[in-house]
Amino acid sequence: MSVATPQALVDDAAMDFLRAILGREVTVTPVAGDASFRRYFRAESTGGKFIFMDAPPDKEDSRPFVDIARFLHPHGVRVPQVVEAHVATGHILLEDFGDVTFLKALEAGIAPETLYRPAVETLLAMQATPRDGSCIAHDRPFDDAMLRRELALFTDWYVEGILATPIPPEERQAFDAAFDTLLDGILTQPWTFVHRDYHSRNLMWHDDRVGVLDFQDAVMGPVTYDLASLLRDCYVAWDAPFRAQVMDWWFADERIRRIYKVDRAQLQKDFDWMSIQRNLKAVGIFGRLSRRDGKHGYLNDIPRTMGYIRENLIKYPELARLERLIDRFAPAEGTT
Numbered sequence: 001m002s003v004a005t006p007q008a009l010v011d012d013a014a015m016d017f018l019r020a021i022l023g024r025e026v027t028v029t030p031v032a033g034d035a036s037f038r039r040y041f042r043a044e045s046t047g048g049k050f051i052f053m054d055a056p057p058d059k060e061d062s063r064p065f066v067d068i069a070r071f072l073h074p075h076g077v078r079v080p081q082v083v084e085a086h087v088a089t090g091h092i093l094l095e096d097f098g099d100v101t102f103l104k105a106l107e108a109g110i111a112p113e114t115l116y117r118p119a120v121e122t123l124l125a126m127q128a129t130p131r132d133g134s135c136i137a138h139d140r141p142f143d144d145a146m147l148r149r150e151l152a153l154f155t156d157w158y159v160e161g162i163l164a165t166p167i168p169p170e171e172r173q174a175f176d177a178a179f180d181t182l183l184d185g186i187l188t189q190p191w192t193f194v195h196r197d198y199h200s201r202n203l204m205w206h207d208d209r210v211g212v213l214d215f216q217d218a219v220m221g222p223v224t225y226d227l228a229s230l231l232r233d234c235y236v237a238w239d240a241p242f243r244a245q246v247m248d249w250w251f252a253d254e255r256i257r258r259i260y261k262v263d264r265a266q267l268q269k270d271f272d273w274m275s276i277q278r279n280l281k282a283v284g285i286f287g288r289l290s291r292r293d294g295k296h297g298y299l300n301d302i303p304r305t306m307g308y309i310r311e312n313l314i315k316y317p318e319l320a321r322l323e324r325l326i327d328r329f330a331p332a333e334g335t336t
Contacts, residue, residue, distance in 0.1 A: 009041060014054055017091040018043050021084050028052065031099065042096065050083060051097075055090035063087045064136050065216035069094075071135035072215065076125040079212050097211035102200040103235055110205065112242060116230075119203055120249045122210045123226055127192040128255045131220065142194055142221025144183055147277060151179050153284025159329045162287040162299070167329060178322035185273045185318075189222040190259045198226040199233045223260050224267070228275040234282050234305045247271065272312040276319070279305045303333065 022045035037059040043052045055062040066085045080094040204211035286298040313323040
């Protein structure tokens, strides 16, 4: 990537922020961002390479990112160190983890076990962090209301938005009842720290270690949520044997067995039901990104994600009503 004139990329206030820390000679190049309004740049000077996050304060509150980063780092979770943060302006300077996401590492031929074994260890460390009120995530319950709001993204932004299929009031009630069943099962799980987007685009492979990004929406919630994010990833599909292997690594750890006293069959059910909720939410978000934000590329990830949902629904008779509703309002390609 060629170096662009810094002023063409960021405004004067951003350059003043960078120069005050790194000196006058700073070069700025864009790096891949996420689905938010945040923008990311690599800032280079004689002092080294850093990541500059520009989070417009009228669209993004950068305080949770800074708060959670500073909480996780001392607990053995490798998140970027915050070099300097001006939350009022949304200007954050961070440690640079490079450009190799798990997705890129897999595409480059790195063995999945090489990546996912340490990713499980990192997840376990994150889940074992103390709930002591010192982090904003501790005050955010991933409860029935929040889980239900996420499910509404599917009906509102995908079914009615992307598919342009109106849902009559009586069928809305049917969806609500089906979601009741799903959530009643999910909310029996113990709670831990939940990243909420623990997947191949937010995990970095840097210096043969895992780096974790995009944690600003962390909450306290169901113990299998991040495992579902990791193994029912919207961007890369894993076969059943590999999913089982990774789940066994996670489930064998005493930190989990101490709080999550279920057998392997119940773990599988909890994981599958959590995956359904997580993937319905993801499909809804992809629809919203397309309809509201003009980011249409995410629509390409919907068929894979809907495939996960259907694969899990058919395993559980208790979820037959939800399966029928999805078949009716979001039929698989080639069906009516």
